[in-house]
Amino acid sequence: MPEASDALDMLRRADSIKTSNHVEFLSLLKQLDARAASLPADQRSYLRYLDAWQVAYEGSYEGAGLQLNAIIREVTDPVLRFRATATLINILGIGHRYEEAFTHLSHLIDDLPNISDKRARFQGLGEASQMLISAGQYDLAVNYAEQMLENIPPGDTACKATSYKLHAQFRRGGMQTLDKAFQEGVELCVNTGETLFANAIRADIASFEIQHGQTAHAIALLQNNYASVKRDQYPSLISQFEALLAQAFWQVDEPVQSRNFALAAIDSSIKGEYTEPLSIAYDLLYRIENQQGNYRAALAYHEKYLAADKGYLNNVSAEALAYQVVKQQVQASKLQFDTLNKQNQILHLEQALDRKAVENSRLYIILLLTVLAFIALWIYRLKRSQLRFMWLSRLDSLTGICNRKHFLEEAEHALHHAQKSGQKAALIIIDLDHFKLVNDTYGHAVGDQVLRRAVAACQPHLRPRDIFGRLGGEEFGVLLHDCGADQALARAELIRAAIAATPLIDEESDVVISASLGVATTLRCGYEVRDLLINADHALYRAKSDGRNRVVSVRMDDGAGRFTHEAAQRAGAGG
Numbered sequence: 001m002p003e004a005s006d007a008l009d010m011l012r013r014a015d016s017i018k019t020s021n022h023v024e025f026l027s028l029l030k031q032l033d034a035r036a037a038s039l040p041a042d043q044r045s046y047l048r049y050l051d052a053w054q055v056a057y058e059g060s061y062e063g064a065g066l067q068l069n070a071i072i073r074e075v076t077d078p079v080l081r082f083r084a085t086a087t088l089i090n091i092l093g094i095g096h097r098y099e100e101a102f103t104h105l106s107h108l109i110d111d112l113p114n115i116s117d118k119r120a121r122f123q124g125l126g127e128a129s130q131m132l133i134s135a136g137q138y139d140l141a142v143n144y145a146e147q148m149l150e151n152i153p154p155g156d157t158a159c160k161a162t163s164y165k166l167h168a169q170f171r172r173g174g175m176q177t178l179d180k181a182f183q184e185g186v187e188l189c190v191n192t193g194e195t196l197f198a199n200a201i202r203a204d205i206a207s208f209e210i211q212h213g214q215t216a217h218a219i220a221l222l223q224n225n226y227a228s229v230k231r232d233q234y235p236s237l238i239s240q241f242e243a244l245l246a247q248a249f250w251q252v253d254e255p256v257q258s259r260n261f262a263l264a265a266i267d268s269s270i271k272g273e274y275t276e277p278l279s280i281a282y283d284l285l286y287r288i289e290n291q292q293g294n295y296r297a298a299l300a301y302h303e304k305y306l307a308a309d310k311g312y313l314n315n316v317s318a319e320a321l322a323y324q325v326v327k328q329q330v331q332a333s334k335l336q337f338d339t340l341n342k343q344n345q346i347l348h349l350e351q352a353l354d355r356k357a358v359e360n361s362r363l364y365i366i367l368l369l370t371v372l373a374f375i376a377l378w379i380y381r382l383k384r385s386q387l388r389f390m391w392l393s394r395l396d397s398l399t400g401i402c403n404r405k406h407f408l409e410e411a412e413h414a415l416h417h418a419q420k421s422g423q424k425a426a427l428i429i430i431d432l433d434h435f436k437l438v439n440d441t442y443g444h445a446v447g448d449q450v451l452r453r454a455v456a457a458c459q460p461h462l463r464p465r466d467i468f469g470r471l472g473g474e475e476f477g478v479l480l481h482d483c484g485a486d487q488a489l490a491r492a493e494l495i496r497a498a499i500a501a502t503p504l505i506d507e508e509s510d511v512v513i514s515a516s517l518g519v520a521t522t523l524r525c526g527y528e529v530r531d532l533l534i535n536a537d538h539a540l541y542r543a544k545s546d547g548r549n550r551v552v553s554v555r556m557d558d559g560a561g562r563f564t565h566e567a568a569q570r571a572g573a574g575g
């Protein structure tokens with residue numbers, strides 16, 4: 001049983017000498033086949049591939065096709081699958097299944113960028129080059145051969161790629177003289193031991209020479225290497241050599257030799273295949289028999305020639321056609337792919353556009369909300385300043401309490417409410433005493449200050465619902481809610497006392513001001529603010545005339561429809 005590493009070495013060795021030393025290759029394959037069961041799975045797969053290759057090499061294309069397809073299906077190693085595909089393409093081409101061959105080739109070429117294994121790439125490029133030669137695509141074939149030359153795997157040589165390149169150039173035609181590259185190609189392959197490819201190039205050289213009247217040289221070249229071609233056991237090349245020899249001998253008028261090689265070419269060619277050598281061989285046999293007057297035999301060969309030639313030409317045109325068909329299919333699917341790609345791009349763009357539209361809508365909404373927020377803020381500020389102005393327009397600017405107009409409005413409203421709810425109320429008018437004297441003595445600014453102090457002195461004696469306003473000059477009004485006559489009198493008295501206790505200028509100053517207060521109640525004067533004001537004013541007048549610094553209330557009806565006044569209390573000397 002071979003060691004695993006031994007077996008791998010043997011596999012690699014066999015792989016590298018498949019064509020250069022076919023005899024040793026066969027021997028190695030035999031040894032490995034005998035030990036196949038003991039090999040690890042990956043090496044067994046490798047051996048399967050070499051076995052299939054050999055089956056193809058000996059011309060059993062159907063069997064080889066089955067084996068190669070099984071490898072492509074079952075083996076996991078992508079490199080081995082790629083190589084099996086390459087070999088499969090080769091035999092599909094030989095078996096005239098051109099459409100399948102070119103379809104596989106198209107995939108193989110697509111796969112090339114994914115294959116880093118140099119040997120497999122080399123093989124794939126070689127297959128592409130060969131198939132394209134068969135399809136008449138010589139420039140492309142040269143291109144693939146040149147790619148091979150740029151990437152020769154380690155252990156391999158430029159021989160094979162050179163032979164493909166030269167063969168493509170030869171088939172393209174148009175050469176007036178034989179390029180020296182052909183001879184150099186032969187030498188290269190001889191030096192590297194690749195006799196099969198050296199002979200393939202020689203076949204092209206001989207063919208060129210036969211076409212250009214250098215028949216003797218062609219015969220020498222072919223005969224000198226005939227044994228070597230036979231050794232390599234490659235049927236199609238043997239058949240080609242023999243057909244060329246038959247042609248050359250016919251040209252130099254040696255029909256016996258020509259016949260022998262023509263028959264040999266037919267014998268060597270793969271059975272059931274229509275090839276160029278077969279067609280040449282039958283044509284020559286027809287001519288020979290015809291020349292010798294064997295018309296019956298000539299006719300038979302001619303018929304075979306026609307069939308072979310037609311078959312061969314059919315193969316050639318079928319191959320070229322299949323190439324074009326697959327090319328169109330590939331282009332169509334690429335076009336479809338491009339269309340799908342474009343549709344996909346359009347969809348992506350549409351999605352991006354939608355996203356942008358959503359973003360824009362969001363931005364518009366944010367902008368709108370911001371504008372609305374600004375408008376709301378602006379309205380709020382406007383409203384606030386309006387309210388402020390309205391509020392300010394209701395206040396007395398010096399003392400900060402209600403001005404006359406607002407006081408009267410509020411008092412009227414409160415009295416209306418009190419009347420409806422059956423509550424009592426009272427109105428007090430407060431008038432500072434001898435205020436003109438304050439102004440005259442201390443100046444107008446001090447007079448203002450005194451007015452503010454007088455207001456401040458009153459405020460602690462007011463309840464939240466009481467209405468306090470400046471009626472004008474040094475005169476103030478207070479509407480007391482829910483307040484009877486006695487309570488009103490008492491509250492007025494508290495206010496009077498508070499004002500009287502307020503220093504005129506500062507705490508130290510002994511100069512004080514005083515106020516006279518007139519009180520009118522709803523009980524006695526009704527709920528009309530005007531009546532209350534008149535009556536309170538009368539009372540105030542009494543307070544002033546009675547000596548100031550006092551409170552006087554409207555007391556009772558004197559029977560003649562006039563009110564009498566009651567002085568509440570005297571709380572100070574008051575001016």
Ligand SMILES: Nc1nc2c(ncn2[C@@H]2O[C@H](COP(=O)(O)OP(=O)(O)OP(=O)(O)O)[C@@H](O)[C@H]2O)c(=O)[nH]1
Nearest residue numbers: 431432433434435436437439444445447448473474
């Ligand atoms: N400093 C100041 N003085 C004012 C203001 N409004 C009115 N006065 C003054 O208040 C004084 C009112 O004087 P009078 O109506 O004669 O009354 P009085 O001096 O208080 O005398 P009696 O009311 O009779 O005690 C005038 O000299 C007005 O100029 C004000 O807002 N500030």
